[in-house]
Amino acid sequence: MVHESTVISIENVTFTYLGSKEPALKNISLKIKEGEKVLITGHAGAGKTTLCYLLNGLVPHFFRGEIKGNVYVKGYNTKQYDVSFLSHIVGMLFQDPASQLIAPTVEDELAFGAENYGIQPNEIRRRIDLYIKLLRLERYREHNPHFLSGGQQQACALGPVLVTGPEILVLDEPTSNLDPIGTNQVFDVLNELSSKERKTLIIVEHKLEELLPIVDRVVVLKKGEMVFDGKPRELIYEEELEKLGIRIPQVTLLTRKLKKKIPEIKVAMTLEEAVETLEKIFLERNIKKKKCHEAVKRGLLLKTKGKINSSKEKPIIETVNLKHVYPGGIEALRGVTLKIYDGEFVAILGQNGSGKTTLVKHFNGLLLPTEGKVYVFGKDTTKTSVTELSKYVGYVFQNPDFQICTRKVRDELEFGLRNMKLPEDEIKRRVKEVVEALHLENILDENPFSLSKGERQKVVVASVLAMKPKVLIVDEPTTGQDYRTSREMMEFYKKLNEEGKTVIIITHDMELAAEYVSRVIVLNYGKVILDGPTHKVFTQIEKLKEAFLRPPQVTMLAERLSKYGIPREILTVDTMYECLDKSLVGE
Amino acid sequence: MAFEYVKGNTVFHRFDPRVKLLLAVTVIIMAVGFTDPIWLSAVFSFLIFLILYCRLRPKEVAVFLKNLSPLAALYFLFNLLFPMVTFEEITPLATVLGITISLEALVWAIGALIRFLIILVTIRVILMLTPIRDVILSLVKLKMPPEFAMAMSIGLAYLPVLVDENRKIKEALMSKGWEYRFRNPIKRFKALFMQMLIPSVFNSIRRTRDIAVTITARGFGYNIRARTYLHEIKYTTKDYIATVILVLVLCLVIYIGWYTDIAEYTFTLSLLKGA
Numbered sequence: 100m101v102h103e104s105t106v107i108s109i110e111n112v113t114f115t116y117l118g119s120k121e122p123a124l125k126n127i128s129l130k131i132k133e134g135e136k137v138l139i140t141g142h143a144g145a146g147k148t149t150l151c152y153l154l155n156g157l158v159p160h161f162f163r164g165e166i167k168g169n170v171y172v173k174g175y176n177t178k179q180y181d182v183s184f185l186s187h188i189v190g191m192l193f194q195d196p197a198s199q200l201i202a203p204t205v206e207d208e209l210a211f212g213a214e215n216y217g218i219q220p221n222e223i224r225r226r227i228d229l230y231i232k233l234l235r236l237e238r239y240r241e242h243n244p245h246f247l248s249g250g251q252q253q254a255c256a257l258g259p260v261l262v263t264g265p266e267i268l269v270l271d272e273p274t275s276n277l278d279p280i281g282t283n284q285v286f287d288v289l290n291e292l293s294s295k296e297r298k299t300l301i302i303v304e305h306k307l308e309e310l311l312p313i314v315d316r317v318v319v320l321k322k323g324e325m326v327f328d329g330k331p332r333e334l335i336y337e338e339e340l341e342k343l344g345i346r347i348p349q350v351t352l353l354t355r356k357l358k359k360k361i362p363e364i365k366v367a368m369t370l371e372e373a374v375e376t377l378e379k380i381f382l383e384r385n386i387k388k389k390k391c392h393e394a395v396k397r398g399l400l401l402k403t404k405g406k407i408n409s410s411k412e413k414p415i416i417e418t419v420n421l422k423h424v425y426p427g428g429i430e431a432l433r434g435v436t437l438k439i440y441d442g443e444f445v446a447i448l449g450q451n452g453s454g455k456t457t458l459v460k461h462f463n464g465l466l467l468p469t470e471g472k473v474y475v476f477g478k479d480t481t482k483t484s485v486t487e488l489s490k491y492v493g494y495v496f497q498n499p500d501f502q503i504c505t506r507k508v509r510d511e512l513e514f515g516l517r518n519m520k521l522p523e524d525e526i527k528r529r530v531k532e533v534v535e536a537l538h539l540e541n542i543l544d545e546n547p548f549s550l551s552k553g554e555r556q557k558v559v560v561a562s563v564l565a566m567k568p569k570v571l572i573v574d575e576p577t578t579g580q581d582y583r584t585s586r587e588m589m590e591f592y593k594k595l596n597e598e599g600k601t602v603i604i605i606t607h608d609m610e611l612a613a614e615y616v617s618r619v620i621v622l623n624y625g626k627v628i629l630d631g632p633t634h635k636v637f638t639q640i641e642k643l644k645e646a647f648l649r650p651p652q653v654t655m656l657a658e659r660l661s662k663y664g665i666p667r668e669i670l671t672v673d674t675m676y677e678c679l680d681k682s683l684v685g686e
Numbered sequence: 687m688a689f690e691y692v693k694g695n696t697v698f699h700r701f702d703p704r705v706k707l708l709l710a711v712t713v714i715i716m717a718v719g720f721t722d723p724i725w726l727s728a729v730f731s732f733l734i735f736l737i738l739y740c741r742l743r744p745k746e747v748a749v750f751l752k753n754l755s756p757l758a759a760l761y762f763l764f765n766l767l768f769p770m771v772t773f774e775e776i777t778p779l780a781t782v783l784g785i786t787i788s789l790e791a792l793v794w795a796i797g798a799l800i801r802f803l804i805i806l807v808t809i810r811v812i813l814m815l816t817p818i819r820d821v822i823l824s825l826v827k828l829k830m831p832p833e834f835a836m837a838m839s840i841g842l843a844y845l846p847v848l849v850d851e852n853r854k855i856k857e858a859l860m861s862k863g864w865e866y867r868f869r870n871p872i873k874r875f876k877a878l879f880m881q882m883l884i885p886s887v888f889n890s891i892r893r894t895r896d897i898a899v900t901i902t903a904r905g906f907g908y909n910i911r912a913r914t915y916l917h918e919i920k921y922t923t924k925d926y927i928a929t930v931i932l933v934l935v936l937c938l939v940i941y942i943g944w945y946t947d948i949a950e951y952t953f954t955l956s957l958l959k960g961a
Binding site for chain 1: 846
């Protein structure tokens, strides 16, 4: 492209929030050209969102603090122009979709920005008709946006930005609430927009696997500093970045590791590239299927993790033809029969709105079946109170903000124990235990609402764990967390599981589910479509697709390489490496 | 969900929102101006007609009234025991705890109860008959500052959200073994109010900030005089006719309510005494 003009110019900016000692951004210099697609990534708290706020003037006009250096947006110095002026050029989608929906209907929501800029009603209507289709919200035009599913809310929050029509779009984690296929759809829409209308795109995301093939450039932040700025192709060679809590695509990790033993291998950025380079080696080395198979069988793999139930045992949770219809007639569960056994580590997967949360709310009696039965530790939930069930089944909700009900972390941890009417010394003892287990010593006297979201989440988990439930249900523990934090949380639940607790998690994260849990239940439109050991479920690629899910990248790679004797049931990069190492390099 | 527009295509649905607002104002002024149970019952019947004719989910309105009943009962009792008027003569009916209840007070209190219900049901009915967007548009047309109209719009759009959020908070509390279903209403109120207050307040603070950031970044306040509105509202012939009728009715109501005593509680009283 010729004559690309710079649309954003950040010149040596350092910004410190009011009341904070450490700067959130340090010496950032960045020039972004018209039509460029830039991915900004980094660990939680690296300054990604603050960087976005710089671009439409929210920093320093709304979020105050000390700013050094200058930011120019199409030549306008952001210090001298206010947010509503700059937003005409830079449209921004914020992280949490629910917090940015303000209108009574979807249509009003979409029109809101354009109305503020005095665009004529006819033109607004034309644009709404165009984008509402693209965002797949036509059916919901007159609905209150707050009652849409998470994914639809995200689309709806993006709507007003698109209808206003700014040249530059800044999107802060636009797919954090979406299932894998929904994520791809959003990125496809954005890609289409940027190529058709030459919009400049700045996307903050953790999902590198999906984005690296689309973007032109990647910027990585670490503790407020820019540690990488280059093409996606260059990024995949940077081994240091892994330590930053960035989720590098699995095929990249794999090929990079293999390359050390087999130099001809090219480091792959996408699944296709990985298949290509590995197939070539298989063909060149003329590896017979049989030999490979033997090699695979001999040493390794598929060490089935965790506990697998035996049918002789009594289930601790059992649902029989469970149906649930919400008032208003929405059928959320359409006949679910399943058994969960003591000591299992289960993931419940499914697309947005498939009934996952509705299902687990039956496990502690918050919801009662419209039809069918639910037994928890042999008790019929229709005849047992939630208070009673809460002693056995702990439930950590998705949003910590609705679960904190006191003004001190210590009180929060004691809350459930007091409801259980335990003696004072027992309460003290249990609080001490969870504080040690989750390292909460330093924040015991803080107000939970002033903590970071990650810490709030921890406090909520601790307050539930203190009650020592036999079963722990966690709804989307890793949504919106960076990779390292997500892994830490999964490690923690794994440890709890190894100590004997039954853990049930709801998640969209296929990679983490594949790596940690022993059993997977897939829901689709209120029905169980798959249920079994993780490796068996994740090899049913077509069935998963029905539920808008996709197995982890390595499992898809295994499927593609199965003709060379690679077993399909591979779930992690490590197993895949071991396996390829054995078959390609041999003993 | 409460306070949601109920779709329909009746003549009342099709009126310009300003006509609907005028209708609501007229009915509320009737409720304020009249104190007689029979007159007020006639007004209330009109509301019931409106609900049935426009199919405004009568069941939901019934639930709404049922939920209001403790408050309504309290209001009734208060008016019965401490009527806000001085009666010319008193016909004692009974004595409860040393307080004499008179026929006059009873008639007055019944009237007060109906007024109370009329005002609340009218607001409810108008909101079911008018999309929030239209309410806001008419307020803007009636020269209310757009900032204020926007605040109202966001507030109304958030009402069902708050209801939903309260449910979530309650569920989270219950999951930790919290009990609120006490028989004792004071205990129950204390449990519900105190425990739910903290998360509600903190969430509201956070939400207020988020909304402020969002509307600023969507250009609100850019040039508020030049702001356009996707939907326009227009007065048509039927709206003009309705307005003329309503203004006449309003004048009549004011005349009857403030300058005559035919709609005073004494109307029913005299009927009762005559019989």
